Amino acid sequence: MDIVTAATLFCLVVAALFLSLWMYYDRRDYALFEHARRKSTFCCIRCHFLYGAAGQPDVCKCPRCGHENARLRF
Ligand SMILES: [Zn+2]
Structure with a gap:
């Protein structure tokens, strides 16, 4: 070689x-x-609090009132 x-x-x-x-x-x-x-955005239908969660869960509990909300879809 x-x-x-x-x-x-x-x-x-x-x-x-x-x-x-x-x-x-x-x-x-x-x-x-x-x-x-990746974060998903949620808006609580009970207290109108806007919050986010990691990943793409379909539902997430509101950190303020505990109500379970569906993910916002755009
Ligand atoms: Zn709430």
Whole structure:
């Protein structure tokens, strides 16, 4: 194996290593923060309090009065 082939293989291995690390950390961050990043908005029909909840639940209790409200849809 000559030096050019060895250098090319080394560069390909290093590139594959960095690409796999980048994909791993990108997927990990997406899984960790996607739930917290997505928020749903609710408006209480009893006390008219506007509040939010993480994720996309269909119903959520009002933090002020405890009434369970449906998610606002736009
Ligand atoms: Zn309420």
